[in-house]
Amino acid sequence: DSGVTQTPKHLITATGQRVTLRCSPRSGDLSVYWYQQSLDQGLQFLIQYYNGEERAKGNILERFSAQQFPDLHSELNLSSLELGDSALYFCASSVKHGSTDTQYFGPGTRLTVL
């Protein structure tokens, strides 16, 4: 158990809908990262938050947004869902924000868009 929790484990929804994925980092970790794993793109970085502030953006679509709350949990919002958004979404956390930190991954949320 990495100490990072994600809910829900599975999510099935229809095209055009909006969903929210939730992540709680390990106790004491200030940084949260979101990654998407799809069959064709592999594991890709979406966005990073550090202590409530957006730190870095990767290949995140405009239909997607995220935030980190004062209690450090984070939510990833996906809207106007398309079939291609079906993927495994991971949250990871680390103590700081720098490149030498170890990242620990949650169990993921498997999103299926029908």
Next chain:
Amino acid sequence: GIQVEQSPPDLILQEGANSTLRCNFSDSVNNLQWFHQNPWGQLINLFYIPSGTKQNGRLSATTVATERYSLLYISSSQTTDSGVYFCAVRNGGSQGNLIFGKGTKLSVKP
């Protein structure tokens, strides 16, 4: 950006065999992690190894940063070792995100 290549893409072993997985990266890194993704999709940390050698049970890893590669050794493989092994790197700067290779899919047969 930095490129991460893993080889081989697929590996089939008989239980008890040893294997070596390789990760090449195109630029200097200050962070390298190895992960095992089990058949249920969970990403499990194996090693944080930007340089040097580490061992954990039947697994060990070596990173030669100056030559831009890392190796993961699995000895006396077991069926529970099956899954996909990922190498991921970071090359500094203000962004801390990991850049993943495409992985090596390992199948261990009883």
